[in-house]
Amino acid sequence: MAKISPVSAKYIVHAAINIEGVVDKPDVIGAIFGQTEGLLGADLELRELQRSGRIGRIEVDVDTRSGKTQGEIIIPSSLDKAETSIIGASLEIIQRIGPCNAKIKVASIEDVRVSKRSFVIERAKELLKTLMDSVMPDSQELADEVAYSVRVMEIREYGKDRLPAGPAIDESDEIIVVEGRADVLNLLKHGVKNCIAINGTSVPETIIDLAKKKIVTAFVDGDRGGDLIIKELTNVTEIDYVTKAPDGKEVEEITKKEIHKALRGRIAVEQAKMEIKDTNHKEELKPSPFVKRTIRLSLDEKTRFRRMLDNLIGTRGAYILGDKLNLLGKVPLSEVSATVKNLNNAYAIVMDGTIDNELLSTAERSNITYLIGMNSKIPGNNKVNVLTNRDLA
Secondary structure (H helix, E strand, C coil), X not given: CCCCCCCCCCEEEEEXXXXXXXXXXXXXXXXXXXXXXXCCCHHHCHHHHHHCCCECCCEEEEEEEXXXXXXXXXXXXXXXXXXXXXXXXXXXXXXXXCCEEEEEEEEEEEEHHHHHHHHHHXXXXXXXXXXXXXXXXXXXXXXXXXXHHHHHHHCEEECCCCEEECCCCCCCCEEEEECCHHHHHHHHHCCCCCEXXXXXXXXXXXXXXXXXXXXXXXXXXXXXXXXXXXXXXHHHCCCCEEEECCCCCCHHHCCHHHHHHHHHCCEEHHHHHHHHHHCCCCCCCCCCCCCCCCCCCCHHHHHHHHHHHHHHCCCCXXXXXXXXXXXXXXXXXXHHHHHHHCCCCCCEEEECCEECHHHHHHHHHCCCCEEEECEECCCCCCCCEEEEHHHHC
16 A cells, blocks of 8 residues: 655645444544545545555544544545545545444644745744854944955065065055054054054064154054053154054054044154153153144134145145135145245145244244144244144044
8 A cells, every 4th residue: 555755745634533432443444445435436536546645544543432432534645625625525424433333524634835834934034043143244244354354365574574564565655653463454454554563562673674764653552552662662763753542442443533533643753752751651642732722713724624634644745825725836845934935925834744943933924824734843822823633633
């Protein structure tokens, strides 16, 4: 007798059976085949359907108590809905099993595919939750992973000391010196490629040699350790500028905005040494206390000055402006004083450099209203309004 595979069954007929007497399973199965024979025609003959595998093994489960038998009949079917319903209904014509009266009632016809779909849906929910919770990264994680891979590919070993560095050390006129490899990686991630790490507590020969040829900005952590690095650098080599990460933060963890703000706010190394000495190595680098801070700029002036100063970063040049902030000319830093002397309508100077007493004197003689630079060495209040990058932040 053929068996239908549970995988191929589409429907299952569930029928309840009540018998007024004691019978065995073979009696019930015999009654089903015997009393339905010839009832439904050749195409729906149970024996032929079972032989061809379209009806599965008929399961009977009975329990006898107090001289009466009750149980369940289960018939798996791969027939269509209508044919399966006919097979189910045919069971209910059985009135006797063996010598006993019997009553069969079809309780339900189960669509196996619905059950399977329900299982698939519930299981899919569980799998999706697991995937979202522990496997599948969100878009930010994907972006971070890609960015990390890119910056790891860009990092290189530079010089005889094999220092971690970005790819633009040789081609850049300016370099940024940081403490370690993680700092270099973070700067690379945010597009700063002219960075190189000391990679230890002592300054390597490679850094000393680079400082002789390039403009060097030391970019250190916002803690006392950063001050110690600055002190070490200034003792053994010539650096030009200093900047720090925000208070309590490390260069390796700060954001792109914080990186660019710190680089825009770098100060001359002389000022840095003075401030470290004055604060006994306990406070982060601060703006010079001698710069005039009572200047009131309009929002438009402040925005335009800041944009000009940002555009000048790394150029070692200066903009000469008229009283409507119109551009009169752009000149190298070395030619600023001579250019201003030959102009009688200059209103402001915006420069990528440090404002010193010589330039201040020239500006006062030429009735310049604003001197704007990256840093300033000017003590006290002056006739000319002196602003630095920090005043425009």
